Amino acid sequence: MIMGRAKLLCLGGCREVGRSAYLLNIENKSFLLDYGVLLNDVPLFPLHISPNSIDAVLLTHPHLDHSGLLPLLFSSRISPPAYTTKLNVEILEYLILDMMKLSGNFLPYEVEELYKAINGSSPLHYKEELELEGITVKALNAGHVPGSCMFLLESKEEKIKILYTGDFNTIETRLVNPVDMNEMLSECPIDLVVMESTYGDRQHEDRRLTEKNFVESVANHVEDGGLVLIPAFAYGRAQEILHVLYKYLNGLEIYVDGMAKQVSLELLNFKEFLRDGEFYEKALKRAKFVRGPKDRKKILKTGGVVISPSGMLKGGPSTLYARYLAERGNGAIFLVSYQIPNTPGDYLLKYGKLDPGSEKVKCDVRWFDFSSHAGKNELLDFITKIVDFSGGRTKVVLVHGEERAIVTLEEELRSRGIEAMGPKNGDLLII
Ligand SMILES: [Zn+2]
Ligand SMILES: [Zn+2]
Known part of the structure; x- marks a missing residue:
């Protein structure tokens, strides 16, 4: 690596998925890229950083593995300005x-600090250029969840341009537009890419095929009078599933429960972040919100489809439906997101039980790949194009992936002649 135009201190999120936090130093100015937590029974945090030493915080998206510790920066008198989409x-x-x-x-903060963080965050638009401490900062659509962004930071003085991808997707989903590759390539040459690697060792099935298998399976159960539970994260996945169901099965009773209701309504105020806001509004109007235990009881009797958090059956109304289906068996539990090891969702997929002490569930259980992350091929394609358009000078730092994903991607990139590295938490990279 060339000496000293920028430094990257890895505070968390290296060789793991969770607690993403990277301190990027250019021209002696420090930018904190995300500040997340790793959610476990006891949450894990990134390495300590003093809010006074940060000039600005850039938040890619509000998933807790990127944002969960942000309020802590607002617990002292002087807190850094934060930037992200509205x-x-x-x-x-x-x-x-x-x-x-x-x-x-x-958690090392209270609600008060959360609201300080919210009030201390300045909204930015995609493609808008900000001058922060002499560095040009630009946010681009990351295609991961509505509102998610990547950050480009450029120093004219040091002649260096850096891309931090956050979580991203380059394939089109129902809910959001993918990364605009032409726009990305028009930003080249890019000297350094700090890239997520969640699916560095795995390919996704073709998305349209996943959708087809999913809706057919849902329809089969509902036609038989069964109940299909789709445990889904309240933000992003719940709405993606709603889109898919409405697109193919709009005659069906689709129920939405838990926090997915509020988040779904909130998104109506931000249709500019959706691929097809009008379609989304129609789908949401058609869906029925579950208002409480009375509604739930009725649904258990009549059947239909319920989209409800949590996505890994760790809490929220999805656990109630799951217990019912496990006992009665009249229907299915269709998991539609990555299941963190040792969550009830993961246990269900591995052993067909909700927990070690319970019986095997009587309902149908399946997993469908509705990931909002780029798969292995997309990651390789993304980075190879950037390297090509940058005349081969781009270096790659791989983060936000389990050990195996990072190592696989690292080897693959090196075999293509691309300089790649997967640092560890605590590493300081001189670029
Ligand atoms: Zn995310
Ligand atoms: Zn993430």
Whole structure:
């Protein structure tokens, strides 16, 4: 690596998925890229950083593995300015309040700091150029969830341009537009890419095929009078599934429960972040919101489709439906997101039980790949194009992936002659 135009201090999110936090130093100015937590029974945090030493915080999106510790930066008198899209700030409030309910005792901040963080965040638009401390900062659509962004930072003085991808997707989903590759390539040459690697060792099935198998399976159960539970994260996945169901099965009774209701309504105020806001509005109007235990009882009797958090059956109304289906068996549980090891969702897929002490579930259980992350081929394609358009000078730092994903991607990139590295937490990279 060339000496000293920029430094990257890896605070978390290296060789793991969770607690993403990277301190990028250019021209002696420090930018904190995301500040997340790793959610476990006891949440894990990135390495300590003093808010005074940060000139600005850039938040890619409000998933807690990127945002969960942000309020901590607002607990001292002087806090750094934060920048992200307006929608990200809105969703941040829902997700952090929800985490505080579950893990509040373990978090080093209170609700007051959350609202300081919200008020201390300045909204930015995609493609808008900001001058922060002499560095040009630009946010681009990341295609991961509505409002998610990547950040480009450029120093004219040091003649260096850096891309931090955050979580991203280059294939089109129902809910959001993918990364605009032409726009990305028009930003080249890019000297350094700090890239997520979640699916560095795995390919996704073709998305349209997943959708087809999914809706057919849902329809089969509902036609038989069964109930199909789709445990889904309240922000992003719940709405993606709603889109898919409405597109193919709009005659069906689709229920939405838990926090997915509020988040779904909130997104109506931010249709500019959706691929087809009008279609989304129609789908949402057709869906029925579950208002409480009475409604739930009725649904258990009549059947239909319920989209409900949590996506890994760790809490929220999805657990109620799951217990019912496990006992009665009249229907299915269709998991539609990555299941973190040792969550009830993961246990269900591996052993067909909701927990070690229970019986095998009587309902149908399946998993469908509705990932909002780029798969292995997309990651390789993305980075290879950038390297080509940058005349081969781009270096790659791989983060946000389990060990195996990072190593696989690292080897693959090196075999293509691309300089890639997968640092560890605590590493300081001189670029
Ligand atoms: Zn994410
Ligand atoms: Zn993430």
